[in-house]
Amino acid sequence: MGTVDDLLAELDPADRPSIEHLYALAREEVPEAEQGKGYGMPALVYRGKPLISVMRAKKHIGVYPFSPEAVSAVAEALADHPGIGLDKGTIRFQPDHPLPDDVVRALVVARKEQIDR
Template sequence: MSARDVDLYLSQFSAEQRAGLDDLRSKLLQLVPAAEEGISYGMPAVIEGGKVLAGYACFKNHLSYFPHSSILITNTLSELGQYKCSKGGLQFGVDQRIPVQLIEKLVAEKRKLIAEKASKG
């Protein structure tokens, strides 16, 4: 899987939906410049060291950001108040944008979880 696969995924959406997805993509790649892009669970993903840091997707009436960790959502719930949260991700309107500071925090927390898991063997 590659950035080309992500481009193909994104090409199926309307300009409005695509704008929201492109915003997420560019913020994630800005925060993780050495990241690889790919498809994980059928959606675009940002991958570092072989581990998925985040995924994002478009649905009929919303966009979603997936940190691929339910504990991460639970631990940051107080900061996610304006977003509808599920066990695995957060949902937001097609015209809404997630602030880069929140994405940065979610990515940092995911990196910590990955490091903790690696240290436990």
Template structure:
């Protein structure tokens, strides 16, 4: 098995209910695809086949998610990440044989070179930085916040810009701006508490 110690750490740090689910998913993927290589992407375990994303799993506070990067059909369960909804126990998953067949089907899609539905989506442009955030980042005292903000991906930047611009009143916007500057100075993503 092409395992990654970071995935071991991820599973060990997961909530007690999640560990058996993650271990089961990991074993099923490797049984179905012995050539699958583990890695972390977006801070969650991914399995790659022929250097392309095959599937992923994640643990949250009260459920797990599992899904394929290139699903057979668009969509998935609206109630959770991936195609299998919110998983709280191994029994929430289809039988092992069904899961293995799904992994093999995903491998086949990679082997045939089917384009990923995600690759067809147009990349979003970098977010427009609100004037008050831009002015604050221009200040010398916020140099660290500016450095981290500029190093973040456009999606990570957008999490902050959207959070600030979605404030309903000036007081809330001011608090969010102050919090943004504090978290950025520490190099934290907007939703760092949940990562």
């Protein structure tokens, strides 16, 4: 897999706006993040460590902050949102039930702070 830009260019038009929006929010929170890879996935990278990856999977869009701690930091805020699933280091959603912007921002900030430590 290539860069985040490559990923976005190859996405189905129905999925692109949701995924593109999440990457845009992450770039607003961490403008110094660069395109790279994390665990083989296109990702934004901060200080040499993967910050976030957003990918289309077969049945959902997955958000991967490469950190169970970062997912835990926003889990309560997502508890009442329909169609959102959480695992140890992943948040899953459908384009028709997007993640709230404030939660995405909090997720990215939590991961950045973890990297900064």
